[in-house]
């Protein structure tokens with residue numbers, strides 16, 4: 001037997017906050033309770049048939065059984081450029097300004113390896129998608145947290161970042177429409193970010209995973225629509241949420257060529273690209289009829305209204321999200337995020353995510369994902385009505 005000792009990298013990971021919730025979930029399950037999970041941001045509806053058919057066909061072609069290109073098939077990168085032109089009116093050179101990813105999480109986790117040296121600083125929002133901070137840590141860097149506060153509409157206050165930190169920072173991660181707060185960015189905010197990046201020489205990484213999941217006619221912008229944005233950074237995108245393809249692992253990053261090139265260089269040393277048949281299915285998704293996206297959004301709108309109207313009627317403080325499939329709910333007075341999550345689980349069998357799991361500034365909130373049908377969502381409201389809070 002040899003002794004196995006994990007790296008400092010793993011030992012220094014932030015504590016896993018869901019351990020206690022996971023234990024309680026198992027316990028509630030064992031009691032035979034009918035659990036309703038609103039905990040995980042994973043669409044419950046299937047991938048549209050035309051995308052599955054494209055995969056089926058492509059999977060039979062031996063040409064697709066080989067190692068793909070590291071940076072993505074030309075045809076896929078071209079489809080990304082076409083989609084950006086059509087959707088955002090942003091022009092991209094597919095050869096230099098697009099890289100295909102094995103899901104956007106992959107690219108987000110890897111980009112710090114290309115630009116962060118030991119001890120370097122990255123600006124990361126709290127609450128936020130945990131991968132930003134972890135990716136920075138794995139690369140040997142440190143995250144300076146930018147708190148997202150209700151009074152600032154959950155946009156980071158750039159003027160609150162100390163000058164010396166801003167001068168030292170190499171990267172900034174932002175994400176709008178936002179997970180977990182469901183906040184959306186203003187044109188003004190994106191302009192401020194571009195200016196801040198220019199002033200402090202910071203690479204901006206905008207995570208745009210939710211631009212297509214939006215309601216009531218609202219169309220979120222790409223960060224790259226902002227003047228000067230392509231000079232300061234890149235945008236991550238994903239087919240996961242838009243087309244219910246989380247399991248397929250396909251995403252991409254677009255923007256400033258040197259940044260795309262750095263990410264591509266890391267990737268070429270680590271992975272060998274996404275399965276070509278999946279990229280071909282991705283082309284079918286991006287080039288194909290987008291009415292499926294409207295249908296999904298209409299369904300999310302109905303679920304959202306059931307949940308938010310229901311919770312508001314019960315006295316909760318909650319805003320109707322204009323985008324993302326998350327509802328960010330303030331926990332009632334007297335509870336922490338974890339306590340309220342635990343109460344919901346034990347008294348109602350409803351699984352939600354405690355806000356502090358996304359960073360300490362998420363304390364005081366829970367995140368509920370719109371991942372069950374309308375009837376189930378009505379049941380969620382009824383169950384919450386039945387508990388004494």
Ligand SMILES: *Cc1c(COP(=O)(O)O)cnc(C)c1O
Nearest residue numbers: 103104105129179209238240251
């Ligand atoms: C779901 C999600 C992604 C997408 O991840 P993939 O790896 O593309 O499946 C990226 N960022 C955020 C904030 C997400 O919630």
